[in-house]
Structure formats: structure tokens, C-alpha cells
Amino acid sequence: MSEKLLVNPIDCDGHGACAELLPEMITLDEWGYPVIDDRPVPPALARDARSAVSACPKLALRLTRS
Amino acid sequence: MSGINSSTALWYVSRATGAVALLLMTAVLLLGLLVSRQGKLPGLPRFAVTGLHRNLSLLSVVFVALHVLTAVTDGYVTIPLISAVLPLASPYERLSLSLGAISLDLTLALIVTSLLRGRLGRRTWKAVHWLAYLTWPVAWLHGFSAATDLRQGWLFAFAIGDLLLVIAAVGWRVAAAAREVPRAERVGVLMAAVHQRGRGR
Amino acid sequence: MTTATTTGLPRLLPRDGGRPEDWRLHMARFGPIPYRGSTGRLIDDVREAGLTGRGGAAFPAHRKLAAVAEAAANQRVRPVVIANGAEGEPASDKDATLLWLAPHLVLDGLQLAAEAAGADRAILYTHEDRRDDVGRRLRAELRQRRDDRVDVVLATAPPRFLAGQETALVNHLGGGPAVPRFPLPRVTERGLDGVPTLVQNAETLAHMALIARYGPRWFRQLGTGAEPGSLLTTVRRGGDGRPRIVEVPFGVPLMSLLGDLEDAGAVLVGGYHGTWLPTAQAMRLRLDNESLRSAGAAVGAGILAALPGDRCGLAETARVVRYLALESAGQCGPCLNGLPRMSAALTALATGRAAGRAAASARADLERWAGLVTGRGACHHPDGTARFVRSALRTFAGELDRHERGRCGAANRAPYLPVPSLTARTEEDWL
Numbered sequence: 001m002s003e004k005l006l007v008n009p010i011d012c013d014g015h016g017a018c019a020e021l022l023p024e025m026i027t028l029d030e031w032g033y034p035v036i037d038d039r040p041v042p043p044a045l046a047r048d049a050r051s052a053v054s055a056c057p058k059l060a061l062r063l064t065r066s
Numbered sequence: 067m068s069g070i071n072s073s074t075a076l077w078y079v080s081r082a083t084g085a086v087a088l089l090l091m092t093a094v095l096l097l098g099l100l101v102s103r104q105g106k107l108p109g110l111p112r113f114a115v116t117g118l119h120r121n122l123s124l125l126s127v128v129f130v131a132l133h134v135l136t137a138v139t140d141g142y143v144t145i146p147l148i149s150a151v152l153p154l155a156s157p158y159e160r161l162s163l164s165l166g167a168i169s170l171d172l173t174l175a176l177i178v179t180s181l182l183r184g185r186l187g188r189r190t191w192k193a194v195h196w197l198a199y200l201t202w203p204v205a206w207l208h209g210f211s212a213a214t215d216l217r218q219g220w221l222f223a224f225a226i227g228d229l230l231l232v233i234a235a236v237g238w239r240v241a242a243a244a245r246e247v248p249r250a251e252r253v254g255v256l257m258a259a260v261h262q263r264g265r266g267r
Numbered sequence: 268m269t270t271a272t273t274t275g276l277p278r279l280l281p282r283d284g285g286r287p288e289d290w291r292l293h294m295a296r297f298g299p300i301p302y303r304g305s306t307g308r309l310i311d312d313v314r315e316a317g318l319t320g321r322g323g324a325a326f327p328a329h330r331k332l333a334a335v336a337e338a339a340a341n342q343r344v345r346p347v348v349i350a351n352g353a354e355g356e357p358a359s360d361k362d363a364t365l366l367w368l369a370p371h372l373v374l375d376g377l378q379l380a381a382e383a384a385g386a387d388r389a390i391l392y393t394h395e396d397r398r399d400d401v402g403r404r405l406r407a408e409l410r411q412r413r414d415d416r417v418d419v420v421l422a423t424a425p426p427r428f429l430a431g432q433e434t435a436l437v438n439h440l441g442g443g444p445a446v447p448r449f450p451l452p453r454v455t456e457r458g459l460d461g462v463p464t465l466v467q468n469a470e471t472l473a474h475m476a477l478i479a480r481y482g483p484r485w486f487r488q489l490g491t492g493a494e495p496g497s498l499l500t501t502v503r504r505g506g507d508g509r510p511r512i513v514e515v516p517f518g519v520p521l522m523s524l525l526g527d528l529e530d531a532g533a534v535l536v537g538g539y540h541g542t543w544l545p546t547a548q549a550m551r552l553r554l555d556n557e558s559l560r561s562a563g564a565a566v567g568a569g570i571l572a573a574l575p576g577d578r579c580g581l582a583e584t585a586r587v588v589r590y591l592a593l594e595s596a597g598q599c600g601p602c603l604n605g606l607p608r609m610s611a612a613l614t615a616l617a618t619g620r621a622a623g624r625a626a627a628s629a630r631a632d633l634e635r636w637a638g639l640v641t642g643r644g645a646c647h648h649p650d651g652t653a654r655f656v657r658s659a660l661r662t663f664a665g666e667l668d669r670h671e672r673g674r675c676g677a678a679n680r681a682p683y684l685p686v687p688s689l690t691a692r693t694e695e696d697w698l
Contacts, residue, residue: 008449009599010645011188015104017113029639033600055113057101059188250444250694252597253607257589260611 002040003063005049009033011060018061021052034061076140081213083133085224088209090126091173092228094119095202099239123177130170162211169205172197202232276489277514278497279473281368287404290411293371300375300414301479302382306336309383309479316483317495318475322351322431322468323540323568325494325556328475331465334455336384338463345387347459348380348417349440352393352469353424353431357590357685358538358570361499362469363397364512369473370408374419376472379479381417384465389417391469392436395426425698427691428539428594432646433466435596444697446596447646468568470499489516494555500524500569504531508572508683517555517566524554525573532576533662535684537567539587540651543580543662546573563658572684579677581666584659585610585617586686591652593690596697602649605640609633609656619670626671633660 005025007018014032024045025037041049041063053061097119099105106112134150145163149156151171153164179186179194210217210225217225247255281288288296303309314329339346350373354362366373374391381389393401405421422440424430430445437458439445458464467475474496478486487495494517501510502524513524521536522528534549536542542564544552552558556566574580592606612629615621621629637657640649660667669676691697 008645009601009643010447010449012600013104014600015112017111017116020111020113029601031600031604033604033643035639035643054184055116057116059183059191248694249597250691250697252603253593253595254692256603257592257607257610260607261614263611 003046003049003065004038004040005036005052006038006062006064007034007036008060008062011058012056013058013060015057017055017057018052021055022048025049026052073140073142076136077142080133080136080140083129083136084209084213085221087126087129087133088205088228090122090129091202091205092232094123094126095198095232096235097122098198099235103239103242120180123180127173127177130173134170159212162208165204165208165211169201169208172201172204176201199236206232276497276516278477278489279365279369279372279470279499280512280514285368287368288371290371290408290413293369297372297375297476297480300378300476302379302414302416303479306383306385307333309379309475310336312478312483313475316478316486317493318471318478318486319494320468321470321474321498321568323356323538325566328467328471331455331467332380332383334453335386335463335465338456339385342463344462346384346463346465347388347390348377348384348386348465349390349392349436349459349467350374350377350469350472351431351433351436351466352391353436354394354397355424355426355428355430355432356538356540356568356570357428357687358501358503358510358535358572359568360397360501360510361512361569363394363401365470365473365499366393366401366405370405371412372473372476373469374409374412374415375476375479376467376474377419378415378417379475380465380467380472384463386465387417389419390422390440391419392422392424392431392440394430395423425696426687426689427697428591429596429646429648432648434646436466437464439698444694446598446697447644447648449645491518491555491557493557494518494566498554498566498569500554500571503572503683505573506575508685510685515554518558519554521549521552521554521571524571525549528573530576531573532578533574533580535570535572535574536564538570539591539655539684540647541565541567541570542654542658543584544658545662574683575679577677577679578683579617579666579675579680580659580663581613581617581670581675582677582680583682583684584656584663585613586682587684588613588652588656590686590690591648591655595648596646599644599649601640601643605636605649606652609636609640609652612636613656613659616667616670619673619675622671622673626667630660630667 016028016032018034019026019028026034029035049063053063097115100115101119107115138145138147143158145156145158149163149167151167153167154160156163175194176198179191183191206229310329310332318328319325320328335346352362352366377389402421409419425445427445429435429447432447433454434448434450435445437454438448440459454464454466456463490496497514497516500513500515502513503510504525528546528550531546534544534546536544536559544562544564548562552562554566559565589610592610595602595606597603612633616626616629633656637653641653642650666676
């Protein structure tokens with residue numbers, strides 16, 4: 001069971017906490033919005049992914065099971 | 067004068083933890099305002115603003131718990147434990163303790179909904195979180211009315227200063243919200259800006 | 268069943284060209300609605316027929332219908348079916364034309380879809396000001412109908428490019444602005460008023476009404492194996508840019524619609540979220556996705572335009588992209604930031620304000636921004652705009668080089684593609 005990161009671009013306001021907590025999979029574009037790596041989250045990064053999801057003030061980032 | 071007995075010690079600890087709790091709640095509110103404006107604390111990463119906001123709110127609950135327990139345990143006056151969460155339940159200082167109970171209830175609502183944020187969904191969580199703007203003033207009023215020594219000397223200055231700080235911060239937040247461009251007009255504003263920029267060159 | 272129509276065309280449009288088919292003519296030509304008597308039986312026929320959505324996404328119609336029927340059964344609710352005639356794309360006129368000339372086919376399809384999905388509510392959603400009296404006409408035609416089982420409510424869409432987008436449509440019908448919502452949960456699961464909702468293009472429903480009468484094999488007599496049936500196209504060629512609505516089978520050569528393309532500078536396939544193609548390439552292509560995909564294009568909603576050779580493709584592109592940027596809902600950071608910047612860069616390139624090195628960097632910026640916005644919005648507006656922009660950068664590369672040197676190859680400055688002058692300004696414009 002793999003997990004993928006998904007952002008709701010309407011809720012996202014470019015806060016940027018997610019990119020700080022998971023730089024391996026999330027980078028910010030030139031306007032401050034997250035570019036999400038849509039490959040499955042490797043198990044080693046699972047904890048960081050969860051804290052990135054939790055840190056989003058707008059609850060825009062989520063982990064989906066696929 | 068009788069020596070400092072355990073009752074007096076508890077009384078002091080209750081006062082002290084109450085004051086610290088109010089200070090922590092002030093910090094939590096200020097940090098919350100910062101989060102909503104996407105602000106950053108110098109030298110700290112962005113996630114630290116949210117992290118501090120959450121951790122300090124949990125710490126404030128710890129201090130509130132100590133504050134309540136020492137007040138209740140202190141035998142000098144009788145305060146039933148239930149009055150910590152139930153307004154009007156204490157015969158002693160009924161009004162100010164009711165305010166304390168209300169602010170504690172609100173605090174618990176804020177914290178529990180925040181811990182369950184993922185399950186509740188953003189809209190529910192946000193609706194409850196608006197109560198933060200009610201929680202702080204009620205807590206402050208509780209402190210100001212329950213602690214007579216807060217009404218003189220440097221403690222008074224502290225209490226008033228704290229109040230003014232929060233009023234100023236919330237005022238700043240309201241002003242910023244009023245300046246915000248409505249969603250439907252954002253594109254128009256940016257279009258004018260970028261097309262103008264090109265013409266200026 | 269009445270005597271079967273010929274296998275030829277037109278299927279949807281009236282036989283004698285411009286005369287709208289009222290209820291009487293419709294009954295004479297097609298007969299009554301062939302209800303199936305239970306939910307789900309139409310779905311098999313639609314699947315066998317291989318009907319795909321005619322709204323632009325070409326999603327298999329049976330799958331959407333089945334998804335709604337299944338979700339409604341699971342949730343034990345009655346779903347809603349909506350005929351999407353919003354047609355927010357200015358260059359498209361086929362749905363408005365269909366609703367004017369043959370509304371009863373669309374309405375038949377709506378009833379059949381309602382039966383197949385088990386719906387108890389049906390809505391016909393039309394564009395606010397395509398034709399001033401379409402609302403009155405549709406109401407009159409609805410009153411004529413005798414065998415509708417579900418009452419049809421008429422609703423109008425604001426004149427926004429995104430008004431026909433699935434989630435924006437549902438949002439608007441629910442009382443909100445016509446802006447997209449995050450696509451999860453899907454509207455087929457949870458749509459209008461929280462129930463499973465079928466949003467189907469008006470033309471697709473018209474085809475369904477014919478498949479129900481004549482069967483999937485009849486449907487497959489036209490078109491290709493992978494893309495069967497006929498479709499309505501909006502075609503612009505010639506200097507005046509006046510659109511013609513033509514019903515053709517999938518797979519016809521583009522040249523059969525656009526002419527020999529001798530006087531054309533470029534061809535636009537798929538409307539404003541589509542692809543500019545050089546005429547030499549377009550001459551070899553057919554109107555089906557198998558052929559168009561090789562050129563990086565798609566059939567979309569059947570919008571075709573041959574830009575006359577005397578116009579400036581860059582100027583046309585800049586005008587359209589300005590419109591597309593202004594029509595962004597402004598909800599998603601990448602779209603809100605990227606589209607206005609792309610518009611400004613294209614305008615600067617088209618007007619020659621950006622020349623020399625500024626032009627080269629504007630071209631590089633455009634490529635970068637197109638890549639940045641793709642796939643990062645809640646809907647496909649940024650993706651489609653990026654596709655349109657990139658295809659312009661490719662197809663008009665020569666023109667771009669000329670503009671970089673301060674020249675323009677066009678003799679005619681008159682605008683060709685239709686771009687509305689009124690765009691969204693405030694919250695009210697989305698309601």
C-alpha cells in the first residue's frame with residue numbers, strides 16, 4: 001500500500017511549511033507554491049510526510065492511499 | 067504574622083501559574099495571528115511558527131491545570147473542582163471563577179478540535195477556532211477580576227500592557243484582512259500590474 | 268421505432284438546414300422516447316456504441332452514467348442529471364446551435380439518462396446570453412413535450428469561460444459562484460446537494476437519444492472503430508471568421524472542413540485549450556484523436572479554425588490568452604500567477620514591445636511558466652492555456668523571430684478569433 005502526496009490547490013496559499021519539512025519531495029515554485037513529487041512516498045520519508053501534512057495551516061496537503 | 071504555610075504557598079503558586087498561563091495564551095494568540103498572515107519569526111523556519119503556536123497552547127493547558135489544581139487544593143477557601151469547567155458552580159468569587167471556567171472550556175474546545183483537525187475537516191475546525199478571539203478576553207477578564215493584586219503596581223501594568231498588546235495585534239490583523247483583495251478581483255489586479263510593468267519598460 | 272433514418276448525415280441537426288425542429292417535427296422524425304423500463308439498460312447500449320463525451324474531455328459516456336447509477340444505489344439516494352449546454356468557450360457554438368435547432372433530442376437524452384441513473388431531477392443548463400430568447404424558446408418547447416417522466420428545470424450559466432466546467436457548474440447550481448472546486452470527491456459520487464450528479468454535454472445526450480432508438484450498431488456506422496459516431500463541429504475559415512456548424516463523422520480529413528488551406532497561416536484545433544498547427548501538418552490530419560495525437564492535438568469539442576494567412580498568429584494568441592487569464596477563477600496560486608504573466612509576455616511579444624534580448628527572455632519565460640502551471644490547478648484551465656501557448660510558440664516560431672527583429676508578417680490587423688470584451692471583474696460576475 002503506497003501513499004502519495006496530494007495538495008488541494010484552492011486551499012493552498014503558499015505558506016511553505018511543507019517544503020521545509022519534506023524538501024526531498026516538495027519544492028516551492030517562483031511564486032511560493034508547492035511543486036509536489038507525485039511518486040509514492042518512500043517509507044523512510046513517511047514520518048516527514050506526515051508532519052508536513054500536519055504542519056499545513058490550511059490543511060491543503062494530504063496523503064492518499066493508492 | 068504566621069509563617070508561610072502550605073496554604074499560602076499554594077495560593078502563590080496558583081497566582082503565578084495563572085499569570086504564566088495568561089502570558090502563554092498571549093503568545094499563542096500572537097503566533098496564531100502570525101500563522102494566518104503567513105508571517106515568519108526571524109531566524110526560524112516557517113513550520114516553527116505553526117509548531118510553536120501548537121506547542122505553547124499545549125503548555126498553557128498544563129499551566130492552567132496547575133493553576134486550577136492549586137487553587138482547588140488550597141484549603142483557605144473552598145472551591146469545588148467542578149467549578150473549573152462549570153460556570154456558576156463556585157460560591158466563592160462566583161463571577162470571576164465562572165469566567166475562568168468559560169475560558170477553560172473554550173480552550174479545551176480549541177485544543178481538542180485542533181488535535182482532531184484531520185478528521186473534522188477544515189470548515190468545522192475553522193468555525194470553532196474563531197472562538198479563540200473570545201477565549202483570550204474571557205481569560206484576561208477572569209484574571210483581572212479574580213486576582214486583586216493584579217489591580218495595582220507592576221502587575222497592573224503587566225495586565226494592561228498585555229491587553230493593549232493583544233488589542234493592537236488583533237487590530238493589525240483586522241486591518242490586513244480589510245486590505246486583502248477579494249478572490250474574484252485578484253486576477254484583475256495582477257493583470258493590471260504585469261501588463262503595466264511591461265509598458266513601463 | 269419510426270422508419271430508420273438513413274445512415275448518413277445529418278443525424279442531430281435538422282434535415283433541411285436551418286429550420287428548428289419543434290416537438291411536432293421531432294415526433295414525426297424520431298418518434299416517442301424509447302424508455303427502457305428499468306435503470307441501467309441504456310448503459311449497455313451506450314457502452315457498445317462507444318459513445319464518448321462531446322464536451323471536450325471525450326470520457327466514455329457509459330462509465331459516467333454507470334458511476335452515477337452505482338453511487339446513487341449505494342447511497343440509497345436519487346441522483347441528479349444535468350445537460351451541460353453552458354458552452355463557455357467563445358469559439359464554440361455547436362451546443363447553442365443544437366439547442367436551438369434540435370432541443371428535443373437533447374431533452375430526450377436527458378430523460379433517458381435520468382431513467383438509466385434512477386434520477387428524479389433533471390436540469391438543462393444553458394449559456395446566459397448566447398441567444399437572447401433561447402430561454403423562452405426552450406420553455407415553450409418543454410411545454411409541448413408529452414412523455415417526459417422527470418420535470419426539467421432550466422438554469423442559466425454566467426458568461427464565464429469556466430462556467431461549463433463540471434465542478435463549477437455544480438457549484439453554481441448549488442447557489443455559489445461558477446468557480447471550480449477541488450475535484451474530490453467526484454461529482455458522480457457527491458455533487459449537487461450532496462447527491463451523485465451526472466453532468467453530460469448536451470450533444471452527448473442527443474447522441475444517446477438516437478442510440479436508444481436505433482441501437483449501437485447503427486451508431487457505429489459512422490466514424491472510426493475507436494471513435495464511432497458523428498460530432499458537431501464549429502468551423503471558421505475565410506476572412507470573415509463567421510462560424511459554421513457542421514456535423515461530420517469522426518475521421519474526416521481536416522481539409523474537408525477547412526478547405527485546401529492554401530490561404531491559411533495556421534490551423535487551430537480544439538479551441539482555446541487546443542493546439543495551433545502549421546498548415547502543412549494540418550493538411551495531413553484527420554478529425555480523430557488517433558490522428559491528432561501524433562501532432563500533439565485532440566478533437567476536444569470540435570472547434571476548428573483556419574487562420575487567414577494575412578493575420579498575425581501571435582496577436583491572435585495574445586488576445587486569447589489575455590481573455591483566458593482574465594477568466595481564471597484566481598483560486599489556485601500557479602494559475603493566478605502564471606496566466607497573467609503569460610498574457611503580459613505574449614502581449615509584449617505580439618506588439619513588438621519586447622524585442623531583441625527581451626523577446627528571447629520572454630519566450631523562455633513563457634515556456635517555463637507553461638510548464639509550471641500545468642497540472643497544478645484544481646481544474647484544467649492552466650493546463651489548457653499552457654498547451655495553447657506552447658503550441659503557439661512552436662507554430663509561430665517564425666513569426667516570433669520576425670517580431671524579435673521588430674517586424675511582423677501580417678498585413679491585416681483585424682481580430683479573427685472571437686474574444687468577448689466583457690470578462691470577470693468582481694464576485695458578482697461569477698454568480
